[in-house]
Amino acid sequence: MITDLFTTDQLACLKTALSSASGIAWDGCHDIFILMDDHQLAYQEADPDKYALIPITGGSLELLQSWWDESCTERAIYAVSTHNGPYTRTEQRIC
Numbered sequence: 001m002i003t004d005l006f007t008t009d010q011l012a013c014l015k016t017a018l019s020s021a022s023g024i025a026w027d028g029c030h031d032i033f034i035l036m037d038d039h040q041l042a043y044q045e046a047d048p049d050k051y052a053l054i055p056i057t058g059g060s061l062e063l064l065q066s067w068w069d070e071s072c073t074e075r076a077i078y079a080v081s082t083h084n085g086p087y088t089r090t091e092q093r094i095c
Contacts, residue, residue: 025051030074036081
């Protein structure tokens with residue numbers, strides 16, 4: 001159950017980020033990214049062999065749970081957004 005994996009605050013942050021995100025991506029090991037804008041989605045789409053990339057859907061929170069369960073012990077979830085042009089990004093660690 002997802003409430004067993006994250007604190008109440010983390011779960012609230014995840015839900016807030018997903019509500020306005022363009023997609024989510026996972027490197028298959030430990031880095032999960034919530035892509036907060038279309039520039040970040042396009043950046044991830046440009047290298048499809050590097051990340052599993054999924055547009056935001058109704059089951060995105062459950063997919064994050066699955067990726068979290070499959071990740072190594074160094075796992076983290078970041079909200080990634082574009083600032084000051086398409087080639088500048090900011091990562092904020094959520095979990």
